[in-house]
Structure formats: C-alpha cells, structure tokens
Amino acid sequence: MSLDTFPAGPMDTDALMKGDRVATPMYEDPAIFDAEMEKIFGRVWVWVGHVSEVPGKGNFKLSWVGTQPVIISRDRKDEVHVFVNRCRHRAATVCEVKKGKTSSFQCPYHGWGYGLDGSLRAIPYTDGYSTDFDKQNYGLKKLKVGIFEGMIFASFNMDVEPLEDFLGNAKPWIRLFMKQGGGFPVKTLGEHQFKVPMNWKIQLENTTDAYHFPIVHKSFLQSLDGEANETFSFMDDDDGYVEDLGNGHSVMVMMPELVDLDQDPDAPIPERFKELAETLRADYDEAQVKRIVRAVGGCGFNLNLFPNVACSLSFFRVLRPVSVHETEIRHIALGMQGGPEAANQMRLRLHEHFQGPMGFGSPDDAEVWERVQRGSAGAGDVDVMVNRGLGLEKTSENGLPVGDISAETGMRSAYKMWKKVMDQ
Numbered sequence: 001m002s003l004d005t006f007p008a009g010p011m012d013t014d015a016l017m018k019g020d021r022v023a024t025p026m027y028e029d030p031a032i033f034d035a036e037m038e039k040i041f042g043r044v045w046v047w048v049g050h051v052s053e054v055p056g057k058g059n060f061k062l063s064w065v066g067t068q069p070v071i072i073s074r075d076r077k078d079e080v081h082v083f084v085n086r087c088r089h090r091a092a093t094v095c096e097v098k099k100g101k102t103s104s105f106q107c108p109y110h111g112w113g114y115g116l117d118g119s120l121r122a123i124p125y126t127d128g129y130s131t132d133f134d135k136q137n138y139g140l141k142k143l144k145v146g147i148f149e150g151m152i153f154a155s156f157n158m159d160v161e162p163l164e165d166f167l168g169n170a171k172p173w174i175r176l177f178m179k180q181g182g183g184f185p186v187k188t189l190g191e192h193q194f195k196v197p198m199n200w201k202i203q204l205e206n207t208t209d210a211y212h213f214p215i216v217h218k219s220f221l222q223s224l225d226g227e228a229n230e231t232f233s234f235m236d237d238d239d240g241y242v243e244d245l246g247n248g249h250s251v252m253v254m255m256p257e258l259v260d261l262d263q264d265p266d267a268p269i270p271e272r273f274k275e276l277a278e279t280l281r282a283d284y285d286e287a288q289v290k291r292i293v294r295a296v297g298g299c300g301f302n303l304n305l306f307p308n309v310a311c312s313l314s315f316f317r318v319l320r321p322v323s324v325h326e327t328e329i330r331h332i333a334l335g336m337q338g339g340p341e342a343a344n345q346m347r348l349r350l351h352e353h354f355q356g357p358m359g360f361g362s363p364d365d366a367e368v369w370e371r372v373q374r375g376s377a378g379a380g381d382v383d384v385m386v387n388r389g390l391g392l393e394k395t396s397e398n399g400l401p402v403g404d405i406s407a408e409t410g411m412r413s414a415y416k417m418w419k420k421v422m423d424q
Contacts, residue, residue: 017419020387027199027376033324040307040421041066045153045166047309052187061099064320075116082154083118083140114140149174169245169398173303177311179261182295184336191332196366198373200321207302207310208252208410220360240405248306248417250410258300269293279342296346306417331355386411
C-alpha cells in the first residue's frame with residue numbers, strides 16, 4: 001500500500017490494522033485523520049478534565065474533544081456541563097480564558113449571552129428576529145457528560161454506552177491510581193503543555209511501551225540515586241506485565257509492589273523521602289506520614305484509557321489531535337486536596353524532574369516521537385511493527401491477553417479498538 005493510492009473508495013481497515021502491524025498511512029493520511037475525528041473523537045467517551053479543575057459553582061475550564069473546543073462548566077446547581085465553545089449565532093468563541101469563575105458566557109461579537117448550563121439567556125435588539133424565534137432552541141451545543149472517580153468524560157454521541165461500561169476492566173485500576181491522594185482527594189496542581197509534530201496514535205502507543213525506557217530515558221536513570229535507580233530498572237525484573245483491559249484500554253505494571261499504595265504500609269521510607277517524612281511528623285502520626293510519603297512517590301503502573309488519556313505513575317498525560325501531523329500533549333501534575341503543602345511541593349518537584357520542559361523524560365520522549373513521524377514519510381509500503389510479545393502472552397481472568405513488561409500488548413489493544421470503532 002502506498003500513500004499515493006490510499007484511500008480509494010471505502011476505508012479498508014483490514015489493510016491498515018493487521019493485528020501485529022500498522023500501515024504507514026495511519027500516521028500520514030489526512031483522510032484517515034478526518035475519519036478518526038468523526039468516528040472516534042465524535043462518538044466515544046473522551047477525557048476532558050478533572051473535577052478539581054471546576055471545584056465550585058461558576059467555575060469553568062476550557063478543554064477539547066478531538067479538534068473541537070469545549071467548555072467544562074459547573075452551574076449554580078453544582079452540575080457539571082460540557083458544551084462547544086462556539087456561539088450559535090456567528091460561531092465566535094464565547095470564552096478565551098483558560099479557567100476561572102463566572103456567572104455567564106458572552107459572545108464578544110454580537111453579545112449573545114449564555115448561562116453556566118449553556119442555555120441562551122440574552123440577545124441584544126431582539127426586535128430584529130421573528131416572533132417564532134425561540135431562545136430555548138439556540139443554546140450552546142451540549143455533550144453528554146460522565147464522571148468516574150473525579151475524571152470528567154464527554155461525548156458528542158448522546159446514545160453512547162454508559163461510561164462505566166466503556167471503562168470496564170479499567171475501573172479498578174483507576175481507583176488504585178486515585179489512592180495516591182494519600183487519604184486526601186486527588187487534585188490537579190499544574191501542567192506542562194507542548195506540541196509535537198507527530199500523529200496522535202504515536203503517543204497512544206508510548207504510554208504502555210516499556211521497551212524504550214532504558215534506552216530513551218538513560219539520562220533520567222543516571223540522574224537517580226542508587227535506590228531509585230533500582231526501582232525504575234523494571235526491564236530487568238520478571239514481575240512486570242502489560243494487560244489488555246478491553247475497549248482499547250490497557251495497563252503496564254512496572255513496579256508491582258506499588259500497585260496498591262495501601263498495601264505494605266510498614267515498608268521502609270526511601271532515602272529520597274526521609275527529609276519530607278521528618279517535616280510531616282510535626283503534624284501527622286507515623287502511620288499517616290508513611291501513607292502520605294508512599295503516595296507522593298506515585299503508583300507503580302501506567303494506565304492507558306482509549307482514546308486520549310493516561311494515568312501515568314503520578315500524573316495525567318492527555319493527548320489532543322491537532323492535525324494528522326501534529327499533537328498537543330498535556331502533562332498534568334497531581335496532588336492532595338487539603339493535604340500537606342510539603343507533600344504537594346515534593347510532587348511538583350518529582351513532576352518537573354521527569355515531565356518538565358527541562359526534565360529528563362519528556363524532552364527525550366518528544367524527540368523520538370518526532371523522529372517516528374519524520375521516518376514514516378519514507379517507504380510508505382513498510383509497516384510499523386507492534387508484534388513484540390505476540391505468541392508469548394498469557395490470558396487474564398477476563399479472557400484478555402497479558403504480556404511481559406516489554407510486550408506491545410497495550411498497543412495491539414488500542415488498535416483493536418481503533419478498528420472496531422472505525423468499522424462502525
């Protein structure tokens with residue numbers, strides 16, 4: 001298959017997704033990208049934010065569903081809404097502030113005003129409209145909203161399956177991930193945002209790819225003390241694994257001893273956290289200190305939720321498709337709502353160490369993501385391989401594949417869901 005001849009007629013997903021191989025046009029063809037925005041980002045549940053970003057009545061936050069700009073808003077009844085950031089009159093955005101608090105949204109072009117629930121409330125000079133013009137029919141376009149463990153999802157498809165059914169086998173892992181609140185609710189602290197000249201699916205593959213870690217992140221490993229370096233040397237252990245969770249979701253367990261942060265509460269405090277523990281002892285008993293410190297280090301797994309978010313160790317990684325060759329990445333630091341300031345500060349420092357723009361992780365990741373996209377411009381008839389671990393996998397209690405820590409099981413899971421949705 002060449003880029004010059006695809007697509008011809010209806011999209012042949014069998015020729016694009018071949019089980020253990022992915023055709024190059026998946027990264028390069030604008031027609032495929034447009035179809036993905038319609039069929040995937042236009043029809044399934046998409047992660048848009050966290051409840052801590054809209055904590056009270058009147059709070060709002062800008063977000064995206066694929067290429068479409070949306071507003072997350074909490075109304076006076078404390079209900080969360082998601083609607084398209086586009087005036088129903090002449091299409092201008094009704095909000096350009098990334099987040100804040102307001103009593104309404106107003107179009108800057110002709111002054112149409114909308115409530116926190118997206119309903120049209122006011123129109124200047126109404127005499128210019130006929131008597132049968134009904135404001136109730138011209139509110140901002142709403143999306144269906146679902147919330148699970150504080151994570152806000154939205155869908156343009158009003159008949160989409162229940163959110164909990166879509167999340168399925170991923171739900172227990174989400175609950176485990178939220179334990180890093182250390183007894184406090186999880187909240188967002190801040191984020192790093194950047195764009196990479198790559199197709200969005202390149203990032204979708206990365207979060208459950210342990211195979212690259214000791215190569216791409218060699219400088220990160222060298223920056224750690226001996227104890228931390230041993231913790232992150234999971235490629236040398238036999239206990240890690242990657243599990244297909246269904247519906248395109250997957251989990252990569254790197255440090256099984258840190259999957260459930262409530263287990264083994266008497267584990268020794270790592271050397272790098274001893275100063276933090278001493279600070280916490282001024283206000284908390286020893287059991288609480290150990291629980292908070294253990295949570296600060298994050299979970300021992302990466303959870304990929306199709307199609308656009310990962311719960312990765314201690315942060316949210318959110319991807320946003322911009323075009324066939326460009327993707328925006330948000331790395332959102334997480335902390336403890338009402339928790340000790342010293343613990344939240346440590347979480348930020350750890351976040352900056354790997355995910356920050358001057359960190360040891362994200363810049364290296366972005367470099368190889370860009371090189372994958374650059375390389376895919378050549379030899380369009382050569383497939384991308386996602387076959388590592390195939391034929392060596394076991395079967396989970398849910399009847400789904402489980403591979404070793406280096407297996408590309410998670411990628412195959414995502415592409416299987418990609419094909420299912422695109423064939424509908």
